[in-house]
Amino acid sequence: MNNVFLTISEGDRIGVVGRNGAGKSTFLRLLSGKEEPDHGEISVKRGMSVAYLPQTPVLREDDTITQAALDYLPARQGEDPSSAAYEAQTILTQLGFADLNQPVRELSGGQKMRVALAGALCRKSDVLLLDEPTNHIDLDMAQWLEDRLLKYRGTLIVVTHDRYLLERAFSRIFEVGDGKVEVYNTTYSGYLEERAQREEMEAATLRKNKSLYRKELAWIRRGAPARSTKAKGRIQRFDAVAEAIKEAPPEAELTMKSVASRLGKKILSWENLSIGYGENTLVRDFSYTLLRDDRLGIIGGNGAGKTTLLRTLCGELPPLSGVIEKGDTVRIGYFAQHCPALDPDTRIIDAVKDVAVHVYTPDGNLSASQMAETFLFPSQMQYQKVSSLSGGEQRRLYLLCILMAAPNVLILDEPTNDLDxxxxxxxxxxxxxxxxxxxxxxxxxxxxxxxTTHLFAVEDAHMVPYIGGYQSYLDAQEAKAEAMADMKQPAAAKPKDTRVRVQTQLKFSYKEQRDFDTIENRVAALEEKLAQLEQEIAANASDYTKVTELMDTQTKTQQELDEATERWLFLQEKWEQIQAQKG
Known part of the structure; x- marks a missing residue:
């Protein structure tokens, strides 16, 4: 960043975006005081407390996770220690930790990140700086964090690639790139619109300058009458236009060429698959046949076995039981959650060539160097060492290396981590x-x-199918919770009608009496049918067509149960009123 002027006010909610390596993390370190600028000054209000969470926080290995969270930030003057300890333990529990006395040395990198997140949130702060806080947390925790940040009352500045979080939690967007920080006083969707308009205007200006440059160049080449004042002014304007074109930002954009190889009829299938470690079974009896155009998502809590399942399907881990069959033409590209260690002294181009020297695309054969350019590693950069790349750039290089192998089945484990x-x-x-x-x-x-077009959720060590993406899964979970709540709510808990009525003899109609006599049996039968459908869905998980039919039936049955339950509650209330009337 160079010659940046910014003002951040109390209560600002700022989302920070930009390409990998543009300086987003450096920007947060500067604001936190962990790093000093080479030139210029950062002024901070006196007495202001700042909580800063980097992507790779440092914790003391011998501390318990509770102590590590409490010690992450210094205590504020007048703070109640017991209140901070209670808040830290509450947040750690919400972030999925069961043993609050577990030593830090036993944690993975993602778990340490969550402990540090608890430390950043458990004490009150005036400013909260978070660098990619949704990395290494599951979907439920991401929703929990979003809700928590929405309630935060201080100044909030967050680097994130979570687009739902960007849209819902921030009212200003800072775009870091090209040595500048562009400020957009709007939401994320408004930022996208304004940026598109700005880019269109810049492109139009560049086109106009290029057209003027060609016209003036032709005039210069014909032999400008340099002695006249008018001609000298025109030559000066030509020089200015030439300089503007030279200073125009490069139009380099990331492009991914289709490099998939031929795929036969038989792809990947598994029968009665159980996975885990030793006697710890994470997923039981999972059967499925992968189809050519499948877009399958897998969700579940941290530690539920998602990564273990992917590694088992790739052949990196043996299953506890069951059979996996792979077609002869299948080439699996496995994009792991954590990049395998690359030799820091290896040049970027050599890392790509180690996979393939060239690859076939619809645009023809492309060399390793040409493919690297499409991934925003220009030729002058390709001879740099891997150690010079940011974390996001290394992740992008890792993705390039996977696609250079021309896979026809992609298995992706947290592919959005660290990508801009x-x-x-x-x-x-x-x-x-x-x-x-x-x-x-x-x-x-x-x-x-x-x-994704359909999901499997890891629930109690079983893979439960859901049609659609994540929002469809949430809708199904919400409908299930509402149905359960309605069933548990006693009829007497419903509010009584307090309106004044004309005193008439209250009684059931013929249809109401018939329904009242049979409604309990009908509700019980529908509940039994739903339970049976859930078993059939689990048993036919490998048959996508059958599962779709069963889930359609399940939706209709659930609707019938909801209607029957509502009818039962109405009739039960009316029966109670009739009994009260009889005195």
């Missing part, structure tokens, strides 16, 4: 047109809604 929004949008467009099957584990709600 521009790369995410291009990746999603690429997956839309990918000629093969996709299995994806992700905590990115927008990504699941955009890419």
């Amino acid at each position: 929004l521009a790369t995410l949008n291009i990746l999603e467009d690429y997956l839309d047109s990918f000629q093969g099957a996709i299995i994806a584990v992700s905590h990115d709600r927008y990504f699941l809604d955009r890419i």
Whole structure:
């Protein structure tokens, strides 16, 4: 960043976006005081407390997770220690920790991130700075964090690629890139619109300058009468236009070429698959046949076995039981949650060539260098060492290496982690047109809604199917919860009608009496039918057509049960009124 002037006011809610390597994390470190600018000054209101969460927080290995959360930030003057400890333990529990005395040294990197997040939230602060806080948390926790941030009353500045969070939690967007910080005083959707308009205006100005440059260049070449004042002014304008064209920002954009290889009829199937470690079974009796155009999402809590399942399907881990069959033409591209370690002294181009020297695309054969350019590694950058790349750039290089192998089945484990929004949008467009099957584990709600056509949720070690993306899953869960709540609510709990009525003899009609005599048996029968349908769905999980039919029947049956329950509650209330009337 160079020559940046910004003002951040109390209560501002700012989402920070930009390409990988543009300086977003550096920007937060500067604001937090962890890093000093080379030039210029950052002024902070005296006495203001700042809570800062980096992408890779440092915790003391010998501390318990409760102590690590409490010690993450210094206590404020006058703070009640017991209140902070209670808040820390509450947040740790909400973030999925059962043993609050577990040592930090036993945690994974993602778990340490969650402990630090609890530390950043458990004490009151005037400013909260978060760097990619939704990395390494599951979908429920992402929703919990969004709700928590919406209630935060201080100044909030967050680097994130979570598009739902960007839209719902922030009223200003800072775009870091090209040495600048562009400010948009609007929501994320408004930012997208304003940026598109600005880019169109810049492109139109550039086209106009290029047209003027060609015209003036032709005049210069014909031999300008340099002695006249008018001619000298025109030559000066020509020089200014030439400089404007030279200074115009590069139009480099990330593009992903389709590189999938031929895929036969038999792809991937598994029967009665159980996965886990030793005697710890994470998923039981999962059967499914993967189809050519499947877009399958897998969701579940942290530790539920999602990554273990993907690694088992890839052949990295043996199943506890069951059979996995793979077609002869299948090439699996596995995009792991954590990039495998690359030799930091390896050059970027060599890392790509180690996979393939060239690859076939619809545009013809492309060399490793040409493919690297499409992934925003220009030729002058390709001879840099891997160690010079940011975390997001290394993730992008890892994705390039996977696609260079021309896979026809993609298995993606948290593919949105550490990728910038521009790369995410291009990746999603690429997956839309990918000629093969996709299995994806992700905590990115927008990504699941955009890419997947059906989901499996890990529930009590079983894979429960849902048609549609993540929002469809939420709708199904909400409908299930409402149905359960209605069934548990006693009839007497319904509010009584207090309006004044004319005293007439209250009684059932013939149809109401008949319904009242049979309604309890009908509700019980519908509940039994729903339970049977759930068993059939689980048993036929590998038959997508059958599951679709069963889930349609399940939806209709649930609707009938809701109507019958409502009818039963009405008749029960009326029966009580009749009994009261009889005195």
